[in-house]
Amino acid sequence: GAGVSQSPRYKVTKRGQDVALRCDPISGHVSLYWYRQALGQGPEFLTYFNYEAQQDKSGLPNDRFSAERPEGSISTLTIQRTEQRDSAMYRCASTGLAAANTGELFFGEGSRLTVL
Amino acid sequence: GIQVEQSPPDLILQEGANSTLRCNFSDSVNNLQWFHQNPWGQLINLFYIPSGTKQNGRLSATTVATERYSLLYISSSQTTDSGVYFCAGGENYQLIWGAGTKLIIKP
Numbered sequence: 001g002a003g004v005s006q007s008p009r010y011k012v013t014k015r016g017q018d019v020a021l022r023c024d025p026i027s028g029h030v031s032l033y034w035y036r037q038a039l040g041q042g043p044e045f046l047t048y049f050n051y052e053a054q055q056d057k058s059g060l061p062n063d064r065f066s067a068e069r070p071e072g073s074i075s076t077l078t079i080q081r082t083e084q085r086d087s088a089m090y091r092c093a094s095t096g097l098a099a100a101n102t103g104e105l106f107f108g109e110g111s112r113l114t115v116l
Numbered sequence: 117g118i119q120v121e122q123s124p125p126d127l128i129l130q131e132g133a134n135s136t137l138r139c140n141f142s143d144s145v146n147n148l149q150w151f152h153q154n155p156w157g158q159l160i161n162l163f164y165i166p167s168g169t170k171q172n173g174r175l176s177a178t179t180v181a182t183e184r185y186s187l188l189y190i191s192s193s194q195t196t197d198s199g200v201y202f203c204a205g206g207e208n209y210q211l212i213w214g215a216g217t218k219l220i221i222k223p
Contacts, residue, residue, distance in 0.1 A: 031209065042202050042213030043159070056209070091159065095209075104164040105149060105204075105211075110157065 002026070004108035006092050012114045013082055021077045021111045023092030033105065034067055034077050035091040043091055049075060082115045089113075118143045118206055122214035129193055130222050137188040137217045139203035148179055148205040150188050153216070155199055162188070162201075193221045 005024040013019050025032050031050055035043035045059040051072040060066070064082075069075040079086055091110045095103035119142040129135055139150075150162040163170050163177040165186065170177050174194075179186040186205075190197055198221045204211040 033209070042204070042216055044213075045211065048209055089157070104161050105151075106161060107151075107159040110159075 004092055004094055004106055006090075006108035006111050008111055009109060010112050010114075012116065014116050015083060016081055018078065018080045019082055019113060021079075021090050021092075021113070023075045023077070023108060025073065025075070025092070025094030026096075026106055029094035029096050029106075030072075031095045031103070032069060032075050033093045033095075034075070035093065035107075037089045037091055037110070039089075046077070046090075079113075082113075084115045087113055087115045118145065118212045120203060120205055120212050120214040122201075122203060122217050124217060125215065126218045126220075128220045128222065131193055131195060133193050133221075134189070134191045135193060135219065137190070137201050137203075137219075139186045139188070139205070139214055141184040141186075141205050144181065144184065145205040146207055147209070147211060148186055148203065149211070150177055150186070151202045151204065152197075153200040153202065154196075159202075166205075190219075193219075195221045195223050197221050 007022045033048045034046040037043045047057040047067045049069045064080045067077045089110045089112050093105040093107045121140045123138045148166045152160045165177045165179045167181040174191045176189045200216040202216045204213040206212045
């Protein structure tokens with residue numbers, strides 16, 4: 001697509017429920033990133049894919065968080081047994097470059113998660 | 117790890133004014149980018165600028181890699197320039213983000 005597309009834009013869930021957030025990167029972009037942004041702060045790195053391979057998941061807060069990108073395009077970030085502290089804006093970004101991993105980051109509009 | 121400091125934290129200007137935002141890094145970086153988060157929450161890439169100078173309309177940026185800082189210049193400010201400006205830098209994909217500069221342009 002023309003830009004990075006994320007869904008849902010807003011998600012309200014009850015504590016303990018699982019949520020899945022979807023990201024569709026710019027067509028042809030090799031690298032895909034997930035970030036989390038708390039109100040009033042800059043984005044925080046969660047995980048990163050080159051094609052379908054998860055290259056770095058060091059930013060995932062704990063084992064309730066997981067991400068996949070099975071066909072090297074669309075990615076899903078899953079949060080199991082959500083907690084109130086998981087409430088945040090979850091942002092996906094993509095870049096065209098794989099080898100250097102230094103290309104311009106293009107962000108989607110984000111998925112705002114609220115856990116009650 | 118690398119630390120990123122942005123200044124000033126807040127800036128209020130009248131429409132038409134010029135401004136300079138600064139980003140300092142504690143160590144050398146090979147990836148440095150400036151972003152604008154508008155009041156609707158969209159995060160937009162302004163510049164990918166690990167070194168040198170770039171210009172895009174009323175915005176320009178300069179990075180002096182040897183001295184570990186980058187500057188973002190906004191000329192003839194418009195109300196649509198309001199929002200938070202972030203710089204992010206690091207090695208390859210591992211970007212560290214500054215706390216941002218909150219810019220308010222008054223009509």
